[in-house]
Amino acid sequence: MVLDSGSTPGSHRENQPKIGQIGGINLLLIPARMLVQAWRAAQGRKKDVSFLVRKFSKAPGAWRVDLVHAGIPKYDHQVARQGWVKYYWKPFEELSSRKSVGTARYC
Numbered sequence: 001m002v003l004d005s006g007s008t009p010g011s012h013r014e015n016q017p018k019i020g021q022i023g024g025i026n027l028l029l030i031p032a033r034m035l036v037q038a039w040r041a042a043q044g045r046k047k048d049v050s051f052l053v054r055k056f057s058k059a060p061g062a063w064r065v066d067l068v069h070a071g072i073p074k075y076d077h078q079v080a081r082q083g084w085v086k087y088y089w090k091p092f093e094e095l096s097s098r099k100s101v102g103t104a105r106y107c
Contacts, residue, residue, distance in 0.1 A: 032056060041076060048073045050080075065092075
């Protein structure tokens with residue numbers, strides 16, 4: 001998913017997803033601290049909107065990333081969990097010279 005980082009939170013500027021991708025809007029942006037987004041899968045129903053909260057904080061010698069993805073439709077829960085591991089956490093750890101510090105919750 002690509003959201004314009006320069007867009008104003010709450011501006012409802014929505015990126016149109018391509019097949020197999022996710023579209024969404026920025027709801028809240030606190031630089032270097034928190035990003036809250038509303039997401040919808042391209043193949044999902046319009047009413048099936050989920051919310052993603054990423055919190056960033058300093059940890060000893062690193063940055064900590066805490067992630068909560070709430071409101072995932074039941075039919076998409078397992079796919080979402082696998083996608084986070086494959087497309088977010090694994091590449092994130094590979095970019096880091098040390099094991100990443102963070103938590104993730106999926107609701």
